[in-house]
Amino acid sequence: MMIRVLALALLVGLLIAPFVVAEERYIEVSGKTFSYTPGVIKVNEGDVVTIRLTSEDVHHGLFLDGYEVQTKAHPGQDGVITFVADKPGRFTFRCSVTCGEFHPYMVGHLYVEPNSPFNGYAALAVLVALGSLIVMAREGNGDKPAKDKLFGLIDLDWRFDLTSFKPIRTLFKSRWFPLGAILVNLLFFFALLLSMFVGGYSAGNYNVGVMFVWILWWVMLMFILVPFFARTWCMVCPFPLFSDWYHRGAVIEVKPGKQSGLNKPWPKSLKNMWVMNFLFLGTTFFSGFMTVKPLASFILLGAVILASFIVGLVYKKRSFCLYMCPVSGFQALYSQFAMSEIRCKDPEICKGHTPKTCFVGSEEGHGCPWLLTPFDFKKNTYCGMCLECFKTCPHDNMAFNLRPPGVDLLVETKREKRGLDEAWKGFIMLGIAVVFFIIYQGPYGELKDMMRATTYSGFLTFIAIHSTVSLIALPAVFGVFAYLSKLASGNREVSLKRVFVNFSYTLVPMGLGVWIAFSLGILLPNGSYLLHVISDPFAWGWNLLGTANFPWTPVFTDVMGYLQGAVLIVFQLFCIAFGYRLSKQTYPESSEARRGWLPMLCFLTLATLGFLKLFLG
Amino acid sequence: MEIREMIAVIIVLISTVGVVAAILGAESYRSSAYTVDLIARAPERGNWQPRHVTVPVGEKVTMRIRNVDTVSHGFALPAFDVAVPEIKAGHVKVIEFTPDRKGTFPFMCTVWCSNHHMDMTGELTVE
Numbered sequence: 210m211m212i213r214v215l216a217l218a219l220l221v222g223l224l225i226a227p228f229v230v231a232e233e234r235y236i237e238v239s240g241k242t243f244s245y246t247p248g249v250i251k252v253n254e255g256d257v258v259t260i261r262l263t264s265e266d267v268h269h270g271l272f273l274d275g276y277e278v279q280t281k282a283h284p285g286q287d288g289v290i291t292f293v294a295d296k297p298g299r300f301t302f303r304c305s306v307t308c309g310e311f312h313p314y315m316v317g318h319l320y321v322e323p324n325s326p327f328n329g330y331a332a333l334a335v336l337v338a339l340g341s342l343i344v345m346a347r348e349g350n351g352d353k354p355a356k357d358k359l360f361g362l363i364d365l366d367w368r369f370d371l372t373s374f375k376p377i378r379t380l381f382k383s384r385w386f387p388l389g390a391i392l393v394n395l396l397f398f399f400a401l402l403l404s405m406f407v408g409g410y411s412a413g414n415y416n417v418g419v420m421f422v423w424i425l426w427w428v429m430l431m432f433i434l435v436p437f438f439a440r441t442w443c444m445v446c447p448f449p450l451f452s453d454w455y456h457r458g459a460v461i462e463v464k465p466g467k468q469s470g471l472n473k474p475w476p477k478s479l480k481n482m483w484v485m486n487f488l489f490l491g492t493t494f495f496s497g498f499m500t501v502k503p504l505a506s507f508i509l510l511g512a513v514i515l516a517s518f519i520v521g522l523v524y525k526k527r528s529f530c531l532y533m534c535p536v537s538g539f540q541a542l543y544s545q546f547a548m549s550e551i552r553c554k555d556p557e558i559c560k561g562h563t564p565k566t567c568f569v570g571s572e573e574g575h576g577c578p579w580l581l582t583p584f585d586f587k588k589n590t591y592c593g594m595c596l597e598c599f600k601t602c603p604h605d606n607m608a609f610n611l612r613p614p615g616v617d618l619l620v621e622t623k624r625e626k627r628g629l630d631e632a633w634k635g636f637i638m639l640g641i642a643v644v645f646f647i648i649y650q651g652p653y654g655e656l657k658d659m660m661r662a663t664t665y666s667g668f669l670t671f672i673a674i675h676s677t678v679s680l681i682a683l684p685a686v687f688g689v690f691a692y693l694s695k696l697a698s699g700n701r702e703v704s705l706k707r708v709f710v711n712f713s714y715t716l717v718p719m720g721l722g723v724w725i726a727f728s729l730g731i732l733l734p735n736g737s738y739l740l741h742v743i744s745d746p747f748a749w750g751w752n753l754l755g756t757a758n759f760p761w762t763p764v765f766t767d768v769m770g771y772l773q774g775a776v777l778i779v780f781q782l783f784c785i786a787f788g789y790r791l792s793k794q795t796y797p798e799s800s801e802a803r804r805g806w807l808p809m810l811c812f813l814t815l816a817t818l819g820f821l822k823l824f825l826g
Numbered sequence: 827m828e829i830r831e832m833i834a835v836i837i838v839l840i841s842t843v844g845v846v847a848a849i850l851g852a853e854s855y856r857s858s859a860y861t862v863d864l865i866a867r868a869p870e871r872g873n874w875q876p877r878h879v880t881v882p883v884g885e886k887v888t889m890r891i892r893n894v895d896t897v898s899h900g901f902a903l904p905a906f907d908v909a910v911p912e913i914k915a916g917h918v919k920v921i922e923f924t925p926d927r928k929g930t931f932p933f934m935c936t937v938w939c940s941n942h943h944m945d946m947t948g949e950l951t952v953e
Contacts, residue, residue: 266940266941267897267938267939267940268897268898268937268938268939283937283938284938306898306914307896307897307898307914307915307916308896308897309896309897310896312896384830388834392834392837392838392841393841395838395841395842396840396841396842396845399841399842399845399846400845400846400849403845403846403849403850408894409894410871410896411894411895411896411915411916412895412896412897412915412916414915414916415914415915415916415917416916450838454838459831459834460831460834460835460838461830461831461834462828462830462831741916742916745916745917745918747849747853748892748893748894748916748917748918749853749856749857749892749918750890750892750918750919750920751856757917758917
């Protein structure tokens with residue numbers, strides 16, 4: 210009886226749902242640097258919504274993503290927009306008049322309910338997880354395939370050597386490459402530094418240095434450079450040029466003999482990511498200044514160049530790049546996922562070759578500046594792709610391979626061990642993404658005030674919360690699931706640390722997906738500023754390309770949530786594909802591996818749902 | 827030193843000192859066309875700079891107004907009927923006028939740019 214009543218109620222509900230009468234909604238929104246009150250508005254699909262915008266301090270605007278309507282308000286002069294809420298989902302409304310340094314972060318959220326994009330993606334994430342279990346069960350029953358194929362499609366051993374094209378190999382063997390690219394980069398970089406310096410305290414969204422570094426460069430790293438080409442940024446990075454010049458006594462030539470400087474080896478206990486982890490986290494404390502104030506970016510980049518030179522006076526070769534550069538750490542970790550690699554072609558040739566010129570150097574080039582052994586390293590992590598080994602190898606035995614994504618996540622060798630440092634790098638990257646999204650792209654003015662340090666206590670609270678999330682909270686939650694995995698597997702031999710560390714490499718595809726989704730939220734609304742700043746880079750009234758007066762124009766923000774959801778689902782697939790393989794590496798028995806995988810699958814699915822909630826829900 | 831090394835060193839110099847000198851040089855040549863260079867900031871961040879401008883009577887004034895602030899400003903010089911309704915943050919406007927009488931005249935910001943907006947004023951002296 211009860212069931213029948215419920216079923217009837219459900220049926221009636223479904224029938225009348227489309228006929229719910231559209232309401233007229235009138236909402237007053239007041240803008241004050243840098244938030245709206247209310248910051249969150251909820252309406253139902255089909256409602257006729259009128260928003261009246263008032264300003265409490267300066268000239269503000271309100272642009273609504275997806276509906277592309279906007280209005281502006283001065284103090285005492287209100288603006289009104291009316292629209293039919295016919296598209297469901299969560300939409301960001303943002304200030305459209307530069308109202309102060311945090312202007313690009315002045316946003317609010319409009320929910321047009323039911324939030325079907327979020328519901329759809331959440332259901333998809335759960336289906337993906339359940340589907341993966343079916344695939345796993347079928348794989349377990351059948352014969353083992355001869356080759357390990359990603360998604361059953363791409364052979365993980367597949368490689369294509371780009372340098373099999375003669376012109377590319379010739380280019381890689383030339384001493385002008387990548388030096389030529391570094392020098393061009395250096396030129397642009399000094400121009401950007403100048404713009405940040407003369408830009409001083411002006412609006413970051415109208416400064417070419419700030420826009421190029423934090424919109425273009427950062428987004429390019431996350432979208433293209435790291436996932437496809439590993440550490441190619443390190444290949445062309447101009448920062449270590451001066452230290453290299455000092456060490457080598459020449460910019461391009463290779464001089465025989467000892468390098469200048471003290472040439473001390475980096476301390477053994479610090480040959481990992483810990484220093485970079487803390488330096489990077491520490492740098493993000495000040496992102497509320499660096500991404501909005503040209504002078505703050507100038508100080509940061511200047512400090513990095515200076516530090517790379519000073520560290521170079523004391524320590525060997527590229528010690529700074531390897532173990533200190535703040536942006537080196539995540540490139541190192543995420544390049545394990547990258548679709549390219551530099552490796553030796555035939556280890557047999559290397560075996561018979563002494564001395565190993567790739568390590569000690571020759572007349573053609575320097576011994577590996579990144580202190581790797583090019584003849585046998587197996588992971589991208591610490592390879593800066595400087596291409597010296599292509600020059601020093603007399604047998605042309607080095608290759609620049611294209612490969613399937615994620616390969617290095619499954620690699621562990623005696624000298625290239627997995628470790629807690631890399632696990633924490635993964636947590637820190639995820640933690641930063643969560644905190645940054647909530648503060649920068651969320652509707653909470655108080656948090657923005659904390660981040661931009663309107664009060665010292667607020668700023669310190671932000672630092673405390675931010676550090677706790679990345680360093681303690683996320684690892685603790687992950688640790689619980691790792692423990693459950695060990696319990697579920699029934700294996701008592703393997704240590705909890707090994708379970709924890711091994712599975713932490715699933716955070717690499719997860720982190721990349723989250724950062725790509727995050728970057729979409731920065732690039733699509735704000736990318737159009739680039740057209741202005743590239744034409745008038747120093748705010749002197751130049752108009753190099755004729756686009757100096759191009760107005761702020763958000764692009765594709767109507768589909769942004771769909772794109773972010775799709776990115777998260779794609780990377781959830783990678784997480785599952787590699788997570789299960791990691792489980793098989795962790796637990797020797799396949800039945801253990803399957804049982805031990807279930808808690809981690811739960812974690813990854815919950816995490817994906819959490820990020821969907823963050824970006825769409 | 828080998829020729830190749832010399833070329834590389836020269837390119838390094840061009841890419842560092844050279845590019846900065848070239849940009850600053852080009853700008854100082856270009857900006858010599860302006861008789862008055864005015865920077866707009868809200869009063870608490872520096873106000874008009876300079877706040878007192880002196881120009882000769884009867885000669886055409888080419889005034890560059892740079893808004894290097896984080897909010898929009900406006901410019902009005904009522905005595906000579908000159909106004910720019912809005913100069914967005916990071917933007918630059920150039921205005922021209924010929925002052926035809928002597929005296930000291932006020933100019934001011936015309937966009938509500940801060941709580942101290944009403945103090946964002948300056949003076950133009952025509953001699």
